[in-house]
Amino acid sequence: MTANRSASLKDLRSVIRNCPVIDNHAHNLLLPSQLDAYPFESITTEAQGPALKDTFTSLSHMRAAKQLRELYGCNADDDWDHVLEKRTEWLDHRRDELHRRCLEGIQTILVDDGLGSAEHVHPYDWHSQYTTSSCKRIVRIETVAETLLEEMLENATEDDIASEEYMAGTWIGFTEAFESEILRALHNPEVVGFKSVICYRTGLNIEPDYEECVVKVGPSFGHYVARCVDRGNYRISRKALNDFLVLQTLEIISIRAADNDSLSKPIQFHTGLGDADLKLVRSNPAEMQGLIEQYPLVPFVLLHSSYPYTREAGYLASVYMNVYLDLGEVFPMLSKDGQASIIRQALELSPYSKLLFSTDGHFFPETYWLATKQFREVLEEVAVEYVVKDVLTIPQAIELGKAILFTNSNLLYDLNLSLTVPSSDVSSSQQSLTHNPKPNPSSSDYSTSSLESFIENNPSTKYIYLQWLDYMGTLRARILPIVEFIHIVESGSGIGISRGNTGTLQNDTVTPAVNTTGQLYVEPDLSTLRKTHAKDPLPSASVMGFWRDEDGKAIKECPRGGLQLLLDELKSEHNISLIIGFEIEVTFLHRTDPSSADTDRYTPLATNHAWGTLTPEQVYDALPLLAEITEALSDMGIEVQQFHAESGPGQYEFVLPPLPGLEAIDTLVQARQVVHQIAHTHSLRATLHPMPLPGVGTAAHAHVSLSSVEKKAVPETKEMAFWVTGVLRHLEAVCAFSLPEAVSYDRVIDNSWTGGTWVAWGTQNREVPLRRVQPGRWELRCMDGMANIYLALAAVIGAGLLGLRAREGAELSAKDCPHNPSKLSDDQRKEYGIKRRMPKSIEEALDALEKDEELKHVLAESLIEDYVAMKKVEQKMLADMEEGKRRTWLIERY
Incomplete structure (x- = not known):
């Protein structure tokens, strides 16, 4: 795609959808008295007699039947008999309107009136009442x-x-x-x-x-x-x-x-x-x-695309000045894929100046409507594909559309007609008789223009990873060719997945949360669209998705969508927005012989290692990898603020920039993906495992700042109500999401700067799970890399909202603790309102979550039920594993 272009994909689509067409080959419509003389189902097949009964199982018929339901205003599940009944109503009471709509958008028809006797069909010039020109x-x-x-x-x-x-x-x-x-x-x-x-x-x-x-x-x-x-x-x-x-x-x-x-x-x-x-x-x-x-x-x-000899016809059109290829009859006789293949085959060799549009409409007005509708859809798909693949510029593709639909026939048949393309975005000839569809919010001009801008700036992108993080923190994805992705965005749809897929574990083990009934749709959020790094095996980009129901509405059980709803409530009800900064703590490991002892199965990238050091081993073994990751992230638009050695062997930290709530987590997920993948190209495993090696603890700290929507400081009463009255009060239940594995609790210890074992908060205190860095900015320390961060932050925000609702302005029971709580006596802890212990296990955290009715309600009870059920099955599965296999299983997945 050229960078300097005067038109957009939206312009191209508009031209193809709205350009008047010259139908260079069609036939007369039947007189009313003859409508029952021919079977209506023949509109999508050349079969006759006994063979006609099988047309109902053809893709062409099923697609046409769906579109006819749209035309007549039927219900989506109406069978063929209901379609015919509805059609009869139109013919009996609104025949002229049916004809007018079915032929709308056609400038003129070149009628071969040799099909059907004069006693059976209308004369050719009768059709002029429904076309713009005679x-x-x-x-x-x-x-x-x-x-x-x-x-x-x-x-x-x-x-x-x-x-x-x-x-x-x-x-x-x-x-x-x-x-x-x-x-x-x-x-x-x-x-x-x-x-x-x-x-x-x-x-x-x-x-x-x-x-x-x-x-x-x-x-x-x-x-x-x-x-x-x-x-x-x-x-x-x-x-x-x-x-x-x-x-x-x-x-x-x-x-x-x-x-x-x-x-x-x-x-x-x-x-x-x-x-x-x-x-x-x-x-x-x-x-x-x-x-x-x-x-x-x-x-x-x-005529008729010469199907199945389209390539032979294209050859003749390419080498003989006097040969033209009509792209008719296969619309609606073929499946949509077959139709797209026909247009591609025709364009393989034939100049587009030799291609002509026709409906081969005959007897029934619906044949005109179906052919025109389907031809526009498929031509648009192919034209956009060629633009995206940099085969055509947008102006060239626009000219191709006009030429095939109008100009070529106008010149060839010496019709001397003028071409005027309406500016309307959706041709009325493609709409139903009874319904004008409302635009889907996801197909807004913003979405379209942002996608076009991305394609223009990244013309080599051929595939899109449409991704979402499941309940277990596993990144799931569908890979879409860029053309199909554009279609999804333009149509305002998503990719359908079974609701049952949301209830399976990391290895697809089925849990009680699996529901085999129902469908949800993963809808791309274009604000997250990023090109992938240079070493990705595909020329691609990634985008995060929301779960939507069949009506396109948000699903509260969606980890990402549920978080967005809570962020919206925080903003609208309390005038608070969040800025979040993440640190990626990661340990780089060499894989050794799988048959070796558990303690030797992985070795760290560097052993002469300590926090903030750059030993020669690190400089030459680790530093090039860290720089490559940082540069790859920068190329993708993720600017790492700093990176350094952490305390454990092979352990490093990348500090990401603070960003608004959802954007920060999306960036974290995409950045982690790059870290894992580039490490793999060096035959290393980058893991977020909370205890990948003995004595090496890995966290996923989040720095969360509260600010008003006007970028002013949030009143301290609201800040404390959010964090202390809300988050601290529900922290045990929050841990079910933020510390989601049994091994996560190996880090819940005292005197190790890991957040300690007491439910408490303190300013610049690293021995409590909630550290107040400065007014308005807090660090959540009880979280590791195995968490689904969307769910973990949703739980934090949900708890904070509960605190704002219940205790804004009230006296705080828990006070700022300047000490290590584990060093205090019971009476001293009581002075600071420290009375509760952190969960000692995932089972304790899940139990706390199940009992926390307030938090269950503010999140989504069905989400909690499914999550708890899945975690219990997962923990049983992991507990049944031998310890070494369990550690390997988790390291290879997180």
Whole structure:
């Protein structure tokens, strides 16, 4: 994609959705009295008779049925019979409106009126009342010939047939009359082209030599006349005679073109797809190569995408100036994937200036509507894909859309129409008769423009990791090609996953939280869209997602979405916003022989190591890795404020910048991912395990600052109500999220700067779980890297909200403790309001969470129930493991 562009993807989509179309090939609609003479389900298939019953299981029918429910205003689960009933209501009471809507957006129709007798269909010009410009005729040459012969042979007898003089006169009279009709059509401004269905009759292997054809046609004509008189059937289906009609037409219009020194009126040929009346192997347009070469002044239009011979047709359109490919009938006869493949195949070789749009609409107005709707959808998808892949610039893609939909046919058929593209973002011709859909909030101009800006600045991005953190802190992802991701954003949808997937463990073990019924949708939050690091195996970007229900509404059980709801409440109800700064404490380990003893299975990256040191071992073994990670994060827009050695062997810390609540956690998740992945490229395991090696404790401290929405200091009464009355009061339950594993509690010890074992707070006190750094800024010390940080912070904020609701301005029972609580006596601790111990195990924390009715209510009771159920199954699974295997299992996952 070019950086300097005058149009956006939104402009491209708008043009394709709203550009008036010239339908270069279609047929008449049925008279009302004839509607029941043809099965309506035939609109998506060429099958007839007994084969028609199977069309209901085709992808093309099922897609069309869904769209017809939209058109008629049916319920989404209405079956086909209900669709037909609804259609009948429209035909009985609002037929004109149905016709008008189905043909809306069509500038003009070039009508081949040779399908269906005049007693069954409306005349071609009747359709002009529903189009912007008058409709024109395409003359079917076989119908001309058959009509002439029926008139000439009306009174013929068997004696006439036996007379050579009669047969010779009939032949001469027929050829003269046929030539006269073709010439009349050439001069008729209502006729813009011709058509042959020789593909149906005898195939496309047409004799290219006119003189050779004339020699062969005599006996064939005699047999044809005899059959007509004997049976009254005037259908021409003898090869020599059918070939002659095509060649005679080509001769006449070619001579006319030569006289005017210009191309003639085009001739359309049915190619490829058709009902069982044709022989598929004889419908390949490659059979026509010699014929095309013989008449270079006659434009050949290969109809119906020549499916399944689209590539052959594209080749002919690319090497012969006078060949054009119509992209019709496969809409709506094929699946959506098949349709996209057809457009891609056509564009593989054929210039887009040779491609034409048509509906092949016939009999039923819905055929026009479905074809136009589906063609716009698929053309938009392919055009956007080519822009994203840097195959086309946006202006080029816009011109491609206009050319195929309008300009090419306008020039080829010499229609002299003016093109005006409405500015409306959604064409009314794509809407239903009864419903104007409301735009989805996720498809806002902001979302669209931010995505376009990202694509423009990162043109090499081909894939998107759509990610979410599950209850167990496992990062889940779906990988989407960029084109599909754009479609999801533009449509305001998400990727559907079973609700049951939210109830499985890290290794997909099923828990009681699994519900096999129901669906949720992961919707990308474009504010989190970042390119991945240079060593990612895919040219990609990552984006975090929200869980949404089927109506697009937020799900409170979503870890990320639930946190956002609490942040919104904190802001709207209490005028408080949060700024959070995270430290990534990580230990880099070498993997040794898996068969070695547990204590030797991992060795640290550096052993000559202490807090804040840079020993030669660290400088040469660790520092290049740390710098590579920091530079990769910087390239992604994550600026590390500092990094340094922590106290444990192989343990380092990256300090991330303080950011608004949700953004800070999103950044943490994406940054950790980079740390893990780049370490892996160096054959190292980067782990957040709270005790990866004996004596090495790893935390995930969060610095949380409260400020008013106006960026002013929060009153101390609110600050204390939030942290002390709220968070401290519910801290045991909060630990179920912030210290989520049995091994997490190996760090809940005294005299180790890990937060201690008492529920307390203190200014600049590292032996309490809540450290007040300065007014308005607090450090949560009782959290490690195994936590789902969204859930952990949601629990903190939920507890803080409870404190604001209950105790704002009240006297605090817990006071600022300047000492190590473990060094105080019981009476001294009582002076500071220190009465409770931190949980000693995950089981104690889960028990506290289950009993904390207030916190359960402010979060979501169903979330708590599922989380507790999953943790119990997980802890049983881990407890059943041998200790060494358990440690390895956790190190490799966190």
